[in-house]
Amino acid sequence: MNPELVASGAEADETTVLLASPRSWCAGVRMAIETVERALEQAGGSPVYVRRQIVHNRTVVEDLASRGVIFVDELASIPDDAHEATVVFSAHGVSPAVATEADRRGLRVIDATCPLVRKVHAEARRFSEQGKTIVLIGHAGHEEAEGTMGIAPDSTVLVETVEDVAGLELAADAEVAVLTQTTLAVDETTAVVHALRERFPTLAQPPSDDICYATTNRQQSAISVVSEAQVLLVIGSANSSNSQRLVELARRHDTPAYRIDGPTDLEPAWLRGVTTVGITAGASTPPDLVTQVVAALRERGPVRVIERETTTENMRFTLPRPRPARKGGRS
Secondary structure (H helix, E strand, O other): OOHHHHHHOOOOOOEEEEEEEOOOOOHHHHHHHHHHHHHHHHHOOOOEEEEOOOOOOHHHHHHHHHOOOEEEOOHHHOOOOOOOOEEEEOOOOOOHHHHHHHHHEOOEEEEOOOHHHHHHHHHHHHHHHOOOEEEEEOOOOOHHHHHHHOOOHHHEEEEOOHHHHHOOOOOOOOOEEEEEOOOOOHHHHHHHHHHHHHHOOOOEOOOOOOOOHHHHHHHHHHHHHHOOOOEEEEEOOOOOHHHHHHHHHHHHOOOOEEEEOOHHHOOHHHHOOOOEEEEEEOOOOOHHHHHHHHHHHHOOOOEEEEEEEOOOOOOOOOOOOOEOOOEOOOO
16 A cells, blocks of 8 residues: 555545446456466466466466466477476467467467457458458457467458558458457447448458457446546556556546556555546456455545446356367377
């Protein structure tokens, strides 16, 4: 807890906290974390590796690392003598090239890719088989975008903005399909799709949105509080795409917003003179962190908490089964 935060609130009036709901973990994140926990339980002391961060949250990753999980950027970091070691693929998905490399190495794979990301991968295969150029709306360097582009690398191009669409070197009559990263801002993505359709009137799209239900729900719940909140606190890590989109969304609605990993990141200046605070959390953020942030606000004075629920989430995903090591690569 920041002692300056307590001091600044010594004579504070009651603060109203508007809790946006849904917030925090989604079904895909829960599934991925539980997958790693089960792998640890069943490993019997053998190492459990996770390629990249299982989900984009610092607290989750640090907790799992403290329990013995070994996080690696690439499979090449797994020792050559780790025969039939367990490796978990993160919720963001991997390209076919990564899966093939795991087979070649003889690794025991547990694929914790979110089923909604798998859906996008399936769409990429379908559009590629139809001979279409795939325009993927996403963020360069993000694991999910890299995995999706790896499905059909020779026929997929990445765009992030409307301006990127204007710069595409494709003929007006090109057969084009659009896919999106699952964690984007709904309003901004709609504008990019509109720009694509103006350039390519026959643009093909999936039968349902690629932006996942959890991302959409968290954006809608954030909108429900930003009109009243004087500031919005978004709990989530810096590399969490959906958390960053929540910050940007609030600012587009002229509400100051700050991303924090937890209560120790709170700055007194953000709350000076503020009596109504909105709080939300990205889909990879542990619910406990929300409780901790509210507790930190209570340390500066009386707090009244109001839950703003825009919808109820009941989705659950089945944990993936380990895939036996396949030595010698895929047949």
